Amino acid sequence: MDGLILFESLKKKLSRTSDKLEEEIIEEAKQEDNLQEETGQKRSFFSFGRKKEEEIDESTLLETSEDVPSETEEEKKSRFWSRSKDDEEESGDEEEKPEEEKKSHFWSRNKDNDESGDEKESEVEEEEKSHFWSRNKDKDKDDSPEGTGGLFSFVREKTISEKHVEDTLWELEMGLLEGDVAMEVATEVVESVKEDLVGRKIKRSSDITEYTFNALRNAVSEIIDIPGKSMTEMIEEKKAQGEPLVVMFVGINGTGKTTTIGKLANYYLKKGYTPVIAASDTFRAGAIEQVTHHADNVGVKIIKHQKGSDPAAVAFDAVEHAKAQGKELVLIDTAGRMQTNTNLMDEMKKIKRVSKPDLVIFVGDALTGNDATQQAVKFNEAIDIDGVILTKADADSKGGASLSIGYVIKKPIMFLGVGQGYDDIREYDAEWMLNQLFSEDEVAVEE
Ligand SMILES: Nc1nc2c(ncn2[C@@H]2O[C@H](COP(=O)(O)OP(=O)(O)OP(=O)(O)O)[C@@H](O)[C@H]2O)c(=O)[nH]1
Ligand SMILES: [Mg+2]
Missing domain, CATH: 3.40.50.300 (P-loop containing nucleotide triphosphate hydrolases)
Known part of the structure; x- marks a missing residue:
């Protein structure tokens, strides 16, 4: 229903959950000297849902900026892994990643694009990409530690740990309770999100936003899906x-x-x-x-x-x-x-x-x-x-x-x-x- 204010305040809490976790992990990566900037603009938390609803073609999200020399998937990978600590072990993980997780790595998915070498195609993509980002332009704010668009990748892949999510999830639980969510529901959501996030491997800051979005959406989906006849x-x-x-x-x-x-x-x-x-x-x-x-x-x-x-x-x-x-x-x-x-x-x-x-x-x-x-x-x-x-x-x-x-x-x-x-x-x-x-x-x- 148009103009419904339902969830207005809760939405902010959910978005905050993602931002806080991202801040936490980026801060740690900074101290570990494990952060590299990516070009492009940051997507908002809620635009991950938009992607799901509208089945946005991921090719429109590919990085095609002139600042970055184009690389094949293999080149990117080898650059990535050569700087990684546990090269072999982690590249093994990469192979085992579930399809959904692989899909999310849209920044590194320019293989087909590069192979085709078609300039026209990349022009079209550039256009589509700018259309996509323009939808978020008012909502994105420049809140990166470096004062850029706020997109980062990690030199060495990181894994979300219990320690990373602890404060964030505590804040989420408080936010849910303030939003009049029943205690047992708040606990269930937090447990489910924790289970979903801890152990996830992340290569870039946008992974955190996407995984948090999906974890929260799945948790709420489980809560509200009570079977019954109309x-x-x-x-x-x-x-x-x-x-x-x-x-x-x-x-x-x-x-x-x-x-x-x-x-x-x-x-x-x-x-x-x-x-x-x-x-x-x-x-x-x-x-x-x-x-x-x-x-x-x-x-x-x-x-x-x-x-x-x-x-x-x-x-x-x-x-x-x-x-x-x-x-x-x-x-x-x-x-x-x-x-x-x-x-x-x-x-x-x-x-x-x-x-x-x-x-x-x-x-x-x-x-x-x-x-x-x-x-x-x-x-x-x-x-x-x-x-x-x-x-x-x-x-x-x-x-x-x-x-x-x-x-x-x-x-x-x-x-x-x-x-x-x-x-x-x-x-x-x-x-x-x-x-x-x-x-x-x-x-x-x-x-
Ligand atoms: N904004 C809004 N007001 C509503 C809605 N449903 C009911 N109201 C209002 O709530 C007030 C109480 O509604 P009633 O239907 O009399 O409530 P009730 O449960 O029958 O009340 P009792 O018989 O006294 O127990 C009325 O002013 C309604 O117009 C709604 O969905 N939205
Ligand atoms: Mg009545």
């Missing part, structure tokens, strides 16, 4: 059996349950289904009027009783109505309740017993961050929820709850609320989330 698939399955899908919404006060029901009624009406709403918040003053207002606006039927009546009976009636009328979806609104209020939690269990929902959905407010995750844990213990909807993602710059909630309770996020209008809801998509977090757009990389 609500639409479930409606279709129930429909095939001649039954409505019954969905009950629970959560603490004011998280957006009622608004979300209005949005979903609208969403599924537009998809050609006929939803019915159960006004089972008979507790809060004005609740029945509020949900009736949404039902009227969207144009769906509402089943309601008097204020103070039994919410389970309202839900039961709505299910019977849907069955009798051949409607495909029952959306049960319930009163907001604190997880600590035993009476109200018991009442919620009764609604579930009586209306036998196919899905119990916890509605959490993304803005409350880690609190939303903790509430989900409590509701899950009390009532065994099946999925989550996070609301107010449009106003959430941290994104900690979006990253954590599914992983912590092992239930999928099904939708994200992204505004106050009826159309402001989107089906959750892990790939989309990942791209929000690891794309260059809408983020100032510089601190």
